[in-house]
Amino acid sequence: MGLSDRLRAFALARPHILIAPLPGGTASRLAVERLARDRGWPLAATPRDADVLAVCGASDGDLGTHLAHLLSQIPAPVALARLGVEGPARVHGGAVIGTDAAEVLDLAAARLLDADLQRRLAEAGARPAGEQADMGDEGMVAAGLPTAGTRPDRDGLELDALTVPLGPFLVAWPAGLTCTLVLQGDVVQDVAVEAALAPGAGGAFWDAPWLRSLRGERVTVAEAEARRAAAHLDALARLLVVAGFDGPASAAGRLRDGALDGGADADGVAALRRRLEGSRLLRRQTAGYGVIDAEALTSAGVTGPALRATGLARDLRSLSDSYPGFEPCVLEDAVGDVRSRWRQWLAEAEQALRVAATSDAVLEPVDGQHDGPRGRIATGPAAHSASGALRSLLPGALVGEDLGIARLVVASLDPDGDEVLVVEEKEPAGHV
Amino acid sequence: MSDQVLPLWAVPLLPVGLLALGYVAAVLDATGGARAAGRPAGEALVLPAREAVRLLATQRVTTRLPDALLWRIGSAAPLVVAVLASVCVPLAPGLVLADLSIGVVWWTAFMALLWVAVHICGWGANSPYPLVAGYRFVAQALAYEMPLAITIVAVALPAETLSVSGIAAAQSGLWYVVWIPAGFVVYLLCAAALAFWGPFATPIGADVAGGVLAELAGPERLLFLAGRYAVLGAGAWLAVPLFLGGGAGPLLPDWLWTVVKTLAVLALLVAVRWRLPLVRMDRFEELAWVVLIPVTLVQLFVVCVVVLLR
Numbered sequence A: 001m002g003l004s005d006r007l008r009a010f011a012l013a014r015p016h017i018l019i020a021p022l023p024g025g026t027a028s029r030l031a032v033e034r035l036a037r038d039r040g041w042p043l044a045a046t047p048r049d050a051d052v053l054a055v056c057g058a059s060d061g062d063l064g065t066h067l068a069h070l071l072s073q074i075p076a077p078v079a080l081a082r083l084g085v086e087g088p089a090r091v092h093g094g095a096v097i098g099t100d101a102a103e104v105l106d107l108a109a110a111r112l113l114d115a116d117l118q119r120r121l122a123e124a125g126a127r128p129a130g131e132q133a134d135m136g137d138e139g140m141v142a143a144g145l146p147t148a149g150t151r152p153d154r155d156g157l158e159l160d161a162l163t164v165p166l167g168p169f170l171v172a173w174p175a176g177l178t179c180t181l182v183l184q185g186d187v188v189q190d191v192a193v194e195a196a197l198a199p200g201a202g203g204a205f206w207d208a209p210w211l212r213s214l215r216g217e218r219v220t221v222a223e224a225e226a227r228r229a230a231a232h233l234d235a236l237a238r239l240l241v242v243a244g245f246d247g248p249a250s251a252a253g254r255l256r257d258g259a260l261d262g263g264a265d266a267d268g269v270a271a272l273r274r275r276l277e278g279s280r281l282l283r284r285q286t287a288g289y290g291v292i293d294a295e296a297l298t299s300a301g302v303t304g305p306a307l308r309a310t311g312l313a314r315d316l317r318s319l320s321d322s323y324p325g326f327e328p329c330v331l332e333d334a335v336g337d338v339r340s341r342w343r344q345w346l347a348e349a350e351q352a353l354r355v356a357a358t359s360d361a362v363l364e365p366v367d368g369q370h371d372g373p374r375g376r377i378a379t380g381p382a383a384h385s386a387s388g389a390l391r392s393l394l395p396g397a398l399v400g401e402d403l404g405i406a407r408l409v410v411a412s413l414d415p416d417g418d419e420v421l422v423v424e425e426k427e428p429a430g431h432v
Numbered sequence B: 001m002s003d004q005v006l007p008l009w010a011v012p013l014l015p016v017g018l019l020a021l022g023y024v025a026a027v028l029d030a031t032g033g034a035r036a037a038g039r040p041a042g043e044a045l046v047l048p049a050r051e052a053v054r055l056l057a058t059q060r061v062t063t064r065l066p067d068a069l070l071w072r073i074g075s076a077a078p079l080v081v082a083v084l085a086s087v088c089v090p091l092a093p094g095l096v097l098a099d100l101s102i103g104v105v106w107w108t109a110f111m112a113l114l115w116v117a118v119h120i121c122g123w124g125a126n127s128p129y130p131l132v133a134g135y136r137f138v139a140q141a142l143a144y145e146m147p148l149a150i151t152i153v154a155v156a157l158p159a160e161t162l163s164v165s166g167i168a169a170a171q172s173g174l175w176y177v178v179w180i181p182a183g184f185v186v187y188l189l190c191a192a193a194l195a196f197w198g199p200f201a202t203p204i205g206a207d208v209a210g211g212v213l214a215e216l217a218g219p220e221r222l223l224f225l226a227g228r229y230a231v232l233g234a235g236a237w238l239a240v241p242l243f244l245g246g247g248a249g250p251l252l253p254d255w256l257w258t259v260v261k262t263l264a265v266l267a268l269l270v271a272v273r274w275r276l277p278l279v280r281m282d283r284f285e286e287l288a289w290v291v292l293i294p295v296t297l298v299q300l301f302v303v304c305v306v307v308l309l310r
Helices: A003-011 A026-039 A065-072 A101-113 A115-124 A208-214 A221-242 A246-261 A266-277 A280-286 A294-300 A338-358 A386-398 A403-413 A417-426 B013-036 B041-045 B047-056 B068-088 B103-123 B128-159 B164-169 B181-194 B218-243 B254-275 B281-309
Strands: A017-021 A052-056 A079-083 A090-092 A095-098 A149-152 A158-166 A178-184 A187-194 A369-371 A376-378
Touching (some): A026 A101, A079 A101, A095 A101, A101 A115, A158 A403, A178 A386, A208 A221, A208 A369, A221 A338, A221 A403, A246 B013, A246 B254, A280 A338, A294 A386, B013 B218, B013 B254, B068 B103, B103 B128, B103 B164, B103 B218, B128 B164, B128 B181, B128 B281, B181 B281
Parallel strands (some): A017 A052, A052 A079, A079 A095
Antiparallel strands (some): A090 A095, A158 A178
């Protein structure tokens, strides 16, 4: 090995991974995050800092415009990995595809080290070297892009309005969601929400135990509650990354993986809960923002922890025989702001793990419905998506907030892209 | 100005030393990250070197229609500012590049250039996330600049000099950290805010996709990150002559004591990042103007009383 090969191997021993989750790709995303944490491979916050683009939940068809654009923003050396395609890790169409995260990412990392391959890819890729503004212009169009127009703001002044799409791929962002914001300065004036992305393989990961129970399979309460705790810890980890609290975000990720493995570490969750509830800075950063009252939530059809975070003790588990003596978790100071919702997640995760450790019952639905991690889960004519209801809250909750708070509010509602997808697939063909 | 003439070969030692201090800060930060993720901390020693080589070998990319001149100046400026500001900070009595009679004012003035540097680094990229982040830094700087200035006055007053070496020498009796404790705490907060570190890292926050770092790739990213660590190191270094008695201490030579104390302050600053979440600017402005400024003014009053009674 020459000096440059050695240096390249040294530099790329810990490649930065940019995770692009697709709806239906939760299992691969969790595997990649766990692998990155175990090996010390940093997760990139921006494509400019990435080496490997890990598309989670992919099919082996066309990449799609969003992903192709994302890939073009990553500077060389770059390797594309598409997880969720059946079969062993192999190279196909310029990407490494497969199911096992370790094999696929190892193969992708090896492609990073291949200097000739990277040179060919860099020459073949069209990267804008920089364009100059057209000096003869009136200023309305520059390099083919429209400049920001003006619109009146809340004080009646004419201010520049910039259209910024949040998503579909953004660090610590729910999969499959796109919020197109109109920003004046950094204050959100208008929001358009879409959940448009080509679905990948794999169904709803977080709702799987309850959906299997509704199909008639035998699912234990312990398994369902462990999955619920993992779902809440996953959402909490994303919110903590947005809140800039990296230490507890890692801890939440580790507890989530522990819950998914089957170990019910309720004491670990209790310790995390003590740490976060005791953090006065976190309290100041999240209290009082994104307040959505119980009336708005019930009229939108929201159930689950988001509703319980306003103080309403509504939980189907208290009516179920599989949960003897169950009390819905309602905290004091539950006012329906960002802080109430993340505290609700933590409290319910701890409660779920304690139930999982002691229960040996079988999961039974109540009137054909379950209370899942994000709300009611049902199939057939009564099916409605809990995450769809959460998504419908977004425009009202985001307008008037600044960009950072808007990110916190979305992270605290955390609509699940997989859930929306599965329900839409189940709609009979005649429905609109 | 001072009479001492340092040999010319001593001049490059300052940027090299500051980069080394920044490297140590990066190692400490990586150790914190490894411990948070439950991994062994041994790999943290080579991590900054690994990242540096990786960034140097990464392709340079740009956005459409950036303000290229301002953008590049902004990404290189933090490192330059840290080096220039630190010319007046001594390693030991007599071991200082330029013992300026206006030392602390020089340091504060150069660190004030960071306002412009981070803002234009965000503005020049022609991208919404860095733009928002650049303005966040200006808002943050508005909050910490006044408490910092009042603290500097409170430290210079009992020493009756603005020269950093003079302030270190005036602490031969009792270190300032003992009887100007509020000043020390405020100074540490301001040193972290200058480097947008820890709770003050909203300009590079994940909620704006990395903020000012969102569009920086390759060598420019390395320059900016190295500059940020150098600013943090420079802030830790100045704390030693201002509050911790300079190189004073038993047994070891002065320069070694300065190094030890600087590393201790640096470790404290780095640890704060893993213990605290971000402070949002709207809440921090309120805190700074309503709490920090009165606290520093009261501290200044106490210092004045002590000086008059001396």
